Amino acid sequence: MEGSKMIDSDTAWSAVMRRDRAFDGQFVTGVLTTGIYCRPSCAARHPNRTNVRFFANGADARAAxxxxCKRCLPDEVSRDEAAVMAAIDEIRGAEDAPSLTALAQxxxxxxxxxxxxxxxxxGLSPAAYARALREERARDALTGGTSVTGAIYEAGYSSASRFYEGTKGRLGMSASDWRDGGKGRVIHWSVIETxxxxxxxxxxDKGVCCLSFNEGVDDLRARFPKAELVAGGEGFxxxxETVTATVEQPVMATAVDIPLDVKGTAFQQRVWDELRRIPAxxxxxxxxxxxALGNPKASRAVGGANGANNIAVLIPCHRVxxxxxxLGGxxxxxxxxxxxxRREQAE
Structure with a gap:
């Protein structure tokens, strides 16, 4: 690639063939026969590979x-990135989530x-991002021992009812559970030979909260030190059995609707959601x-979120x-x- 070694030509060409928007801003595609350069996601008909050169940015392409391209406006990518970062700063600094109209202005x-x-x-609308940010702040405050009421207002919710309405079904554990490190929750477990x-x-009772290999109840207790651990149980x-079948045939992991009860920051949740989108x-x-998450420079943070995943196979971090x-680690x-x-690729 001209002016950059961060992305090899085969990867760049593959992104162009997929019209992958996640690579917009990482490079531009120069077409020698037409004399134009485009975003990777440009909707124009694909050029012949032999007529293509890749450049790190528009400036390098113009120098050549x-x-x-007047259709995909590749130089607008940096403007888009600046606009998004400005909006994020505004959302993070505001007491109340700014309206879409205010952010657009x-x-x-x-x-x-x-x-x-x-x-x-x-990967989220501005309103959804603001909600996720409040949830993440509430998690951090509750995990750090702040009172429930204090955490609610510290996170930016205007009232307790808004907090419970906004986080229902997304925090997994309740606010009090987060504050107490899972105290009072019942976790059913089993070690199964596969x-x-x-x-x-x-x-x-909400779903799978841990799946690991070569670990036992002591490891589970280290993850959930204040929860009540109960072996087995007919109700589970x-x-x-469904989880075991999915592990034996991991190609099913993104197809079977197994409920999960996961704990993580807003960013970790986004990474885990993206992992589940990787086809078997x-x-x-x-x-x-x-x-793919829209932040090409965040690979280290993605690695950290990947490592924080407690639910192997069902959240398929093995695909990274x-x-x-x-293979990596x-x-x-x-x-x-x-x-x-091997099992997934053999299907």
Missing amino acids: GLRA LTGYSPTHFQRVFKRAI TLGAMLVAAT RDLF GETRSYGQLAA IAHDGG YAYGTQIKAELL
Whole structure:
């Protein structure tokens, strides 16, 4: 790639063929026969590969004598990024979530267009991002021992009713549970023999909260030190059997609707959601995952969120590999990771 070694030509061409918006802003595609350069996601008919050169940015492409495509406006990408960052700063600094109209006026876009720009970059609408930010702040405050009432107002909710309405079904545990580290919650668990070795699976009444390999109840207690741990249970037999079947056939992991009870920040939740979007049999690097989330420079943070995942296979962090194509690390050993990938790719 001209002016950059961050993305190899094969990866860039693959992104162009998919018209992958996640790569917009990372490079531009120069077409020598037409003399123009485009975003990777440009809707124009794909050029012949032999007529294409990739450039790190529009400036490099213009230096080579090319001009910007009037259809996809590749130089607008940086403007979009600046607008999104300005909006994020505004949302984070405001006591009440700014309206879409106010954010659009701030950035110089129409409300409809800015909504599209923001969601393409972040994966959430501005309103959803503001809600996720409040939830994350509430989690942090509750986990840190702040009282429920204090955490509600510290996170930016105007009342307790707004907090419970806004976070219903998304925090997993209730506000008091978060403050007390899960105290009072009942977690049913079992260690099941599988072809991948001993598997620990645990669930609350809301869904699976832990799936790991070569671990036992002591490891589960370390994760949930204040919860009541109960072995087995007829009421969870069907769920655990479904989980076991999914582990034995990991290609099912994104197809079977298994309820999950997960704990994480807004960013971690986004990473975990993106992991579940990776088709069985395919892999992504940390950089590609970060790009899909709209923040190509966040690969280290993506790696941290990946490592914080307590639910193996069902949230398929094994589908993330090193940028050079190697397996990379895995909490439960690369042998299990390799076998999971082999099974998916054999389907």
